[in-house]
Amino acid sequence: xxxxxxxxxxxxxxxxxxxxxxxxxxxxxxxxxxxxxxxxxxxxxxxxxxxxxxxxxxxxxxxxxxxxxxxxxxxxxxxxxxxxxxxxxxxxxxxxxxxxxxxxxxxxxxxxxxxxxxxxxxxxxxxxxxxxxxxxxxxxxxxxxxxxxxxxxxxxxxxxxxxxxxxxxxxxxxxxxxxxxxxxxxxxxxxxxxxxxxxxxxxxxxxxxxxxxxxxxxxxxxxxxxxxxxxxxxxxxxxxxxxxxxxxxxxxxxxxxxxxxxxxxxxxxxxxxxxxxxxxxxxxxxxxxxxxxxxxxxxxxxxxxxxxxxxxxxxxxxxxxxxxxxxxxxxxxxxxxxxxxxxxxxxxxxxxxxxxxxxxxxxxxxxxxxxxxxxxxxxxxxxxxxxxxxxxxxxxxxxxxxxxxxxxxxxxxxxxxxxxxxxxxxxxxxxxxxxxxxxxxxxxxxxxxxxxxxxxxxxxxxxxxxxxxxxxxxx
Numbered sequence: 001x002x003x004x005x006x007x008x009x010x011x012x013x014x015x016x017x018x019x020x021x022x023x024x025x026x027x028x029x030x031x032x033x034x035x036x037x038x039x040x041x042x043x044x045x046x047x048x049x050x051x052x053x054x055x056x057x058x059x060x061x062x063x064x065x066x067x068x069x070x071x072x073x074x075x076x077x078x079x080x081x082x083x084x085x086x087x088x089x090x091x092x093x094x095x096x097x098x099x100x101x102x103x104x105x106x107x108x109x110x111x112x113x114x115x116x117x118x119x120x121x122x123x124x125x126x127x128x129x130x131x132x133x134x135x136x137x138x139x140x141x142x143x144x145x146x147x148x149x150x151x152x153x154x155x156x157x158x159x160x161x162x163x164x165x166x167x168x169x170x171x172x173x174x175x176x177x178x179x180x181x182x183x184x185x186x187x188x189x190x191x192x193x194x195x196x197x198x199x200x201x202x203x204x205x206x207x208x209x210x211x212x213x214x215x216x217x218x219x220x221x222x223x224x225x226x227x228x229x230x231x232x233x234x235x236x237x238x239x240x241x242x243x244x245x246x247x248x249x250x251x252x253x254x255x256x257x258x259x260x261x262x263x264x265x266x267x268x269x270x271x272x273x274x275x276x277x278x279x280x281x282x283x284x285x286x287x288x289x290x291x292x293x294x295x296x297x298x299x300x301x302x303x304x305x306x307x308x309x310x311x312x313x314x315x316x317x318x319x320x321x322x323x324x325x326x327x328x329x330x331x332x333x334x335x336x337x338x339x340x341x342x343x344x345x346x347x348x349x350x351x352x353x354x355x356x357x358x359x360x361x362x363x364x365x366x367x368x369x370x371x372x373x374x375x376x377x378x379x380x381x382x383x384x385x386x387x388x389x390x391x392x393x394x395x396x397x398x399x400x401x402x403x404x405x406x407x408x409x410x411x412x413x414x415x416x417x418x419x420x421x422x423x424x425x426x427x428x429x430x431x432x433x434x435x436x437x438x439x440x441x442x443x444x445x446x447x448x449x450x451x452x453x454x455x456x457x458x459x460x461x462x463x464x465x466x467x468x469x470x471x472x473x474x475x
Contacts (some may be wrong), residue, residue: 268448284385
């Protein structure tokens with residue numbers, strides 16, 4: 001009997017047969033990325049391809065200290081604890097029971113089952129100590145379904161943590177690129193302020209001698225004022241980007257106030273990685289952590305249906321009690337008699353006014369919701385890949401155009417300087433050409449930032465090197 005009691009949990013655990021058979025929802029997927037080929041590569045540390053050691057350090061710091069990742073780890077710990085609790089419900093519970101009483105049997109005798117038992121005819125101690133075993137037979141897979149749902153929840157939490165890591169890594173890269181772009185813009189604006197100040201001084205001198213009218217002076221003044229006004233706004237944006245990056249990487253308030261963000265490569269010197277995806281469309285479902293997370297939530301909701309259905313059937317519990325009885329002795333552990341009992345109890349639903357049926361409907365509705373969320377995550381993933389690929393193309397074209405425009409402005413400045421040296425141009429002409437170069441440089445920085453951001457979006461959209469676990473737990 002003892003062997004049967006201990007073997008029952010092993011025989012019945014995992015039999016979640018009331019849960020529907022899980023089948024991944026079918027989704028029509030494209031065969032190619034609309035003419036764009038895929039290049040197989042390891043993208044797990046994709047940020048290293050930009051060639052900036054400072055960015056690499058920030059990414060490492062963020063992976064260790066980011067609040068978003070810490071919250072994801074906490075959610076994983078909660079899911080693991082929930083699974084451990086659900087799994088433990090499939091096994092027996094063993095507890096220690098004891099009692100002690102002080103009293104007296106009438107005339108010193110106890111009659112039971114046709115026999116008479118003689119006890120001391122005096123006030124005595126009556127004690128019992130032993131062990132109690134309780135176990136609910138999981139014939140319908142209720143506890144097994146709950147355990148399997150919790151197990152899927154653990155996997156989902158693992159994938160949610162992977163999604164948080166990818167999101168943080170992408171956020172750090174884009175904020176760092178924005179910071180380097182703003183650094184360059186501030187430097188350009190400071191040069192532009194000096195240029196406009198010199199232009200205004202020359203125009204003011206010409207106005208004073210009557211060589212130009214007040215309208216030209218007013219135009220020069222407005223251009224100078226516009227550049228002066230743009231600098232504080234640009235510096236505010238740079239400061240805000242630096243603070244946001246410090247928060248994202250998880251720095252303390254003291255570090256946030258007293259320690260700035262180190263600088264690495266200039267934005268023009270940052271490498272732009274190959275703009276091709278690393279996965280095929282058919283592989284994207286296994287390479288996006290958010291999709292993998294939503295599928296695990298769908299699997300969990302599938303097992304929850306089995307848990308709800310089990311309420312239609314009776315629950316059977318076993319209980320066993322074994323120990324020693326003691327009467328009027330000083331040492332409780334010197335037994336005068338031994339006893340054991342084995343009992344069973346069953347409770348079957350008869351009338352619950354639709355409570356169980358409502359629970360099943362709720363579980364099915366939750367599964368339908370998870371199906372929609374899973375399909376929505378797939379659509380969102382393919383949209384993000386498509387948008388990132390298109391943004392890569394347009395950003396590359398825009399970057400090339402701005403490089404050509406900047407080179408043309410530099411050439412014009414060079415020729416104007418030559419004309420000045422030969423007496424065919426004025427100093428104002430050179431300063432105006434220099435101002436044109438500065439405007440072209442601002443546009444070039446913006447185009448380069450858009451190209452870098454588009455490359456980050458593509459890495460994030462294709463999973464950033466993530467790969468869902470196979471049934472044997474390997475990646």
